[in-house]
Amino acid sequence: MAWKETGFWDALNETDYDLTLVGMPTKEVNRQLTTAPVTTKRILIDTMGSFDPGLLSRFQSLERFATAAWPASDFTALHGLRRLKRLWVSRIKNVERLDSLEPMGQLEVLALEGFMVALKRVKVASFDPLASLQKLKELSLWCVVPADNRIDALLKIPPLRHLGLIDEFITLDQLAMLEVHGHPVGELMSSEGLGKCFKCRKGRRTYLNSSPRGKKKFCCERCDAKRVEEHRAAYAEALAKAETTLKGSRRRRK
Numbered sequence: 001m002a003w004k005e006t007g008f009w010d011a012l013n014e015t016d017y018d019l020t021l022v023g024m025p026t027k028e029v030n031r032q033l034t035t036a037p038v039t040t041k042r043i044l045i046d047t048m049g050s051f052d053p054g055l056l057s058r059f060q061s062l063e064r065f066a067t068a069a070w071p072a073s074d075f076t077a078l079h080g081l082r083r084l085k086r087l088w089v090s091r092i093k094n095v096e097r098l099d100s101l102e103p104m105g106q107l108e109v110l111a112l113e114g115f116m117v118a119l120k121r122v123k124v125a126s127f128d129p130l131a132s133l134q135k136l137k138e139l140s141l142w143c144v145v146p147a148d149n150r151i152d153a154l155l156k157i158p159p160l161r162h163l164g165l166i167d168e169f170i171t172l173d174q175l176a177m178l179e180v181h182g183h184p185v186g187e188l189m190s191s192e193g194l195g196k197c198f199k200c201r202k203g204r205r206t207y208l209n210s211s212p213r214g215k216k217k218f219c220c221e222r223c224d225a226k227r228v229e230e231h232r233a234a235y236a237e238a239l240a241k242a243e244t245t246l247k248g249s250r251r252r253r254k
Helices: 008-012 026-035 053-058 128-132 172-180 225-253
Strands: 019-022 042-046 064-067 086-089 109-113 122-124 138-142 144-146 162-166
Touching: 019 026, 026 053, 172 225
Parallel strands: 019 042, 042 064, 064 086, 086 109, 109 138, 122 144, 138 162
Antiparallel strands: none
16 A cells, blocks of 8 residues: 655645745744734745744644744644644654644644654654544654654544554554554555665665665565565554454453
8 A cells, every 4th residue: 555645745745835934044034924914824934944933823824834844842832823734844853742732633634754854763752642633634754753662642543544654663563553443554655755666766666664774675566576475464464463453342342
């Protein structure tokens, strides 16, 4: 099963922003955020510099916000924005806990990323706070790792139409459990963003979650057929186990 990338780079493809701040120094970004109309609904900040997230509280009508870097250690600056439905945040290097997302139950799209260019991971305490986001329809956690290696919170979110997870901490058993709970994952994940096969340079690369990143190069299904087949067989076994576990859990609840 393949998925559509829904992260900050996807946000860049949306063109109908009311305020677009690209390649500006910190001082200019803050000036623009200070003087922009308070009725602004869609803001994109694509700069490797910083900005004052507290200035976003001016925009009570804000519905969509995307930024290439988040300078704060939490997301409390966004708490007053009750109309914010779509949030893309890359380079959350200062964020250690996701608790500050709990009051933002209105979110429908959430993408949190480490440093994607260098595939640098960001470790947060736990994914548990995400369970409070019951209106989510799309969730991407790219290069974001829970210190407890648990994904239980994701099982408490109603079935998503998109779930993006890329990191070696995800096991086949965890992927299978997500799938039986209705989330769109699969035994073979692939993305246009991974580029071309390292062997034939033609096919689309695949990401096999049972193989830690760096130990195996990304190859296409044709060039890596044996490993792909072994991977699918292992996932089928994990899926059967997850379905049995889920049925047992439902019987106990009855």
